[in-house]
Structures are given as structure tokens and as C-alpha cells.
Amino acid sequence: MNGSIKELHNIQWLFPEEFDDAILNSVKTNRIFEHIKRIDKLPIVSGDIFFSNDIWDFNSVTLKRVPKRKSEFNFKNINLAFKDHVKFFTLTQIWEDVDKIQTIYITVNNIKDFLKYLTSNDIYSLDYVSLQTVSKYIKSKEDLSAGTIQRYKMNLIKLFQFYSTNYKSIEWVDIHRFLSHTDSHALKAQRNAGKWDTISDEYFNSLIACLTKVMEDKNTPIDDRGASAMLILLSQTGLRNGEICDCTIGSLESLKILNGTKTAYYLRYETSKGVKGNGNFKEVNTIMTDLACKAYYTLEEIYNTSRIKANSNLLFVPLKVRTLPVTENTLTRMATAIALKYGKEIGCINVKEKYPTLYHQNIGVLMERKVIGSEYFSHYKPTDIVSIPRPHQYRVKLCNELINQGVSLLYVQRHMNHLEKEITLGYQRIEKDLEEDKDFAESVMKMLITGETEIMGQGKDTLMLRINEHIKNSNLNVATDLDEIINDLTKKVPIRAKEGGICIKSGPIRECGKSDATDELYCAYGMCNNLFHSFFLIDINYKKYTTLLKTIKYNQEKGFKKASEKETNKLRWIVEKYLIPELEELEKEVQRKGESEVKEKFPQVSFFIDNYDSIKKEVKAWLN
DSSP states (O other), X not given: OOEEEEEETTEEEEEETTSOHHHHTSXXXXXXXXXXXXXXXXXXXXXXXXXXXXXXXXXXXXXXXXXXXXXXXXXXXXXXXXXXXXXXXXXXHHXXXXXXXXXXXXXXXXXXXXXXXXXXXXXXXXXGOOHHHHHHHHHTTTTSOHHXXXXXXXXXXXXXXXXXXXXXXXXXXXXXXXXXXXXXXXXXXXXXXXXXXXXXXXXXXXHHHHHXXXXXXXXXXXXXXXXXXXXXHHHHHOOOHHHHHTOBTTOEEEEEETTTTEEEEEEEEEEOTTOOSTTOOEEEEEEEOHHXXXXXXHHHHHTHHHHHHHTOOBSOXXXXXXXXXXXXXXXXXXXXXXXXXXHHHHTOBSOTTTSTTSEEEEHHHHHHHTOSOGGGGTTOOTTOEEEEOOHHHHHHHHHHHHHHTXXXXXXXXXXXXOSSHHXXXXXXXXXXXXXXXXXXXXXXXXXXXHTSSOOBSTTHHHHHHHHXXXXXXXXXXXXXXXXXXXXXXXXXXXXXXXXXXXXXXXXXXXXXXXXXXXXXXXXXXXXXXXXEBOGGGHHHHHHHHHHHHHHHHHHHHHTOHHHHHHHHHHHHHXXXXXXXXXXXXXXXXXXXXXXXXXXXXXXXXXXXXXXXXXXXXXXXXXXX
16 A cells, blocks of 8 residues: 555554645544544554454554553443544544553543543533533542542543544533633642652661662672662662663763863663653663662673573563563562561661651561562561652652752752753752751640640540540650650651641651542641641631632622632631631630730730730621
């Protein structure tokens, strides 16, 4: 067949001459749809994928590191009314050559889920989809994270755009406006909550010392030495998991610096970051420390025989693996084996409370799954827990170390192979902020233990019961051992400052496990069982109150009745659950200690003391 061959996603496509670049480079591609459906075959050069098949398996024609399950598109359970549309939508996504196959796989699954929702509501054409239907569908996803919801919305825009351009022009302006709205606050909150934590210095130093010892011991099993060397490389270079497992021999190079008086070493490796298409890479490099060089040379040496046997030029070729390059799961499994074998030396067994940000695995579960040889479990009980860093945490640790040492941000950006400096800054975990959180937690705990102030909130009694039980069981005396009690309690009952409240769900070094938009809303407006407050936070909650007043007025003036009602409900919640209890507690505090002492210690409440009666009358009016 005459035509032109184009390579898209590292797949060669043979398009007939009549379908020129103008068609493939535009959104409108429906002319070629008719041709493909008629010959019942996708126009790929290598392999046969038939249009009428319910499963399109691109695994045989895509390059390495694309998981089979994410290069296989299943159209089996799509209603016939939509099946051809979804198949052609999938093709146009591939031909655009923008998103990787893995991303297109997710996009198509989102579309399939939406179409399943339509057919369950007896809707069999996009012509009859209303804004109300789309809104209800998105609302049904409210338990998902803000980022996932945003992805669903963007993918639905792609679907409506595709249909309107290639099949029938439909009126979907209102739908587009709704789907285009971005909840930036929820997305920011999710990003902050989802940040990887760094590794504590105490744990890190102990781990690296042990790994170095294992790596250098020639009497140790080869794979123990190899896994230790790989973890050291992760800690010293900050490479991503796939990048480090793809490293090849002969990639360590050197150059003379400082007028030829010193030799610097760097590692050449490939990355897919910032590169379009599947299987495409660019070559970059990273500076190597002396320890990193030692790890590299160890890997080159110990796997020489294994490398020849596997006919591979990879740096890391473990003796008993089925897949090369090794997967992240394999690397994690080998790291876990090292942690179990040298757990006492590393200090990584039953330290979950001490190092809450690490990856914790129940040893009993590991025993049941038999993912590691039985010889590693001989010294442990099923209830024991092993704690190790996730591979990406080594990257975060290195980035923070460089920034904290005053290394140029531009250098860190290049060393970490970040596309933008903002990404580099996003890795930073500022110790000053953590220290302030710790100070806040300890000061609040002191007030609770000594009874210096009262707290309010739905779970107040439960919290105080936990605190009192701990003091009783510890055999410590509040009068003489206050600092020790505070230190223990802030670990067992983590406390963190929130806007207008005190959260006991997350502590100074751990984020709340909840991160979806609903929980962020509860947190922001105090509608959460884990949030406590006291009179000295009244200025923050009063500010929320005044902001809501302005929002309600705006919505009323614009005729947004439903939005106005929602904001009014929030305002009444804040008034009833926060402002009035805080005002009443403030009045008691003034009566107990005197106006001047309270103002001196908590200057932010001065305005409320001076205007107590008028403010209380104002806010109480909203409860009528």
C-alpha cells in the first residue's frame, strides 16, 4: 500500500497518501476513521491490531519500561453506542503524540467510567448530556483527591472536544465552563499533604554507615553488597528509581578541575523527564561523590559474571531476578532484606513512632507473602515492624542537604535534573518550620497539662482522657517532670497548628493522611473532629467570619442563592462552634487573671476584650 510512514510514540504508522499531515496534525481526523473501520486494521507497521477487537495490545510495539497492563486498551464493556467513538478517541490521543501511552491509558479509563455512568442513566449519546448530568457525575467523585478530580474534568473536556469536532457539533459551553473551573486551593493543599518527607539525620547516618560496611565486605553475599551499593548511589546522586536501574557500565567519567589539581567524577545516565513520547530519553549527568564512585565501582566488579551471563550492559544485574532492568518493587524488596538482616545495626526495627515518615512493613505480613527468604526472619516476631526509606526519599534528603548547605539553587536544579527551579524548591523541607511546629505543639501541650487554659472541640473529653491516662501510667509527676511529660505526649498525641485551631491528627513531622477536597474544607472551616481550639485563636476565627460576611453579600447581590446559603451555613457553624465558645472562655480568662495579664500574654485578643459586648451581640444574631 502506498503511503507515508510516521513514527509516533516509537510506533511506526503507515498512513495512506490521501491522509496527509494536515489531517493528522489537526483535531479533525474523521476521514481516516472510515478507512480504518473499513479495512478493520490499525495502520501500524509492526504487528496486527484489528479495529474490531475488544482488546488493543500495544505491548509488542512499544519500547521498554511501559507496563503491559498500561499499554493494553480494553473496550469490552463499553456500550455499543459509544464503543467506536472511544476507539477512535484513543487513536487520536496516540496520534497527537503529546501524552505517554501510560497517561492515555488513564485518560481512556476515565472516559469509559463516564460513559458507563451515562448508560446507567439511560443516556446513549453525548448530544443529550446536560450540565446537570456532568455536575452529578463529578460530584460522585468527591471522595477522590483534588488532583484526580481535576484529571477527570480535563479528560471529559477532551472527549467533548473530540466528539463535537469529529462527529456532531454540540452546544457544550456551560459544560466546558464547569469542567474548566480549577479548585486551586484544594490542589495546593493536596500537593502539600502529598510531599515526600525527608529522612532524619540520625536514621540516615546509621543506615549509610551500615550499607557502606556491607558493600565493602567481600565475604558478604553478592546481592547484599549490590543492594547496599544501589541504595548508597540513590542517597548520593538523587537519581529516580527507573534512572538508576537503567544505568550502564562505562558511564562514570572524570574531568580535571582547579587548573588540573583535582579530578571530578560524574555519571552519565538517561532520563525520560521532559522528553515527549514513549521510550524516548535524553542523556544527562550528575556529579559523583567519593562514596558514590565507590558504590559504582563495586557494582561494576561484583556483577561482571552475572552481566556476561545475562548478556547485559546494565550496572545492576542481581543474581536471581526475572526482569532486567529491575523494577522499583524488586529494589524495595532487596532493601527490605538488607534492613531485616542488619536491623539491629541500622536501628530500623520497631521504630515506627520514632521515624513516622518512613515506609513501615509488618514482618508477619512479609512472612506470609514469602517475598523474602525465610532466613531473614529468624530473629523476629510476626508483630515486629521494619522501617525503611522509600527510594524517592533519598532524593528528597539529598536535595534538602544541598539547599541547607547553601549550594546554589541553579546547581541543585541541574544536579537533581529538575525541569524548573520551582520543582527543586518543592522538595525543600525547611527545618525552621518544623522547629516552630514543635515549639507550638509543646507550648499547647503545656497549657493542657497544667490546666492553664481550656480547650474546646467535639473530641475534647477523649483528648484529655488520653493525656491524663498517659501521665498516670508514666509514673511521672507534673510538678517535677513536666518537660519529660510534654516531650513524650507530643510524640504520642501529635499536635499541629492549623488556621484557627489545633489539629491532633498530624504532628510536627507528619502530614494528615486525609488530603481530598472535602477534608481540606472541614479543616479550613473547623468542621473536623480532630480540630481543637481555645480563646487565644479568636482573632483568626473572627477573620474567617468577616470574610464569609463579604462572600455572602457578594453572592446575594449577584443572585447566587445556593452559594449564599452554603456560605451562610459555614458562617453559622463558625459562630456556634467557635466564636461564641471562644468569647465565653475569654470572659472567664479575664475574670480569673485580670484584663491586663491576658492582654499582655495574648495581645491578639485585646480588640475582643475592649469590644466584647458588641461583638458577642453581632455574632449571636446569626443563630436566630
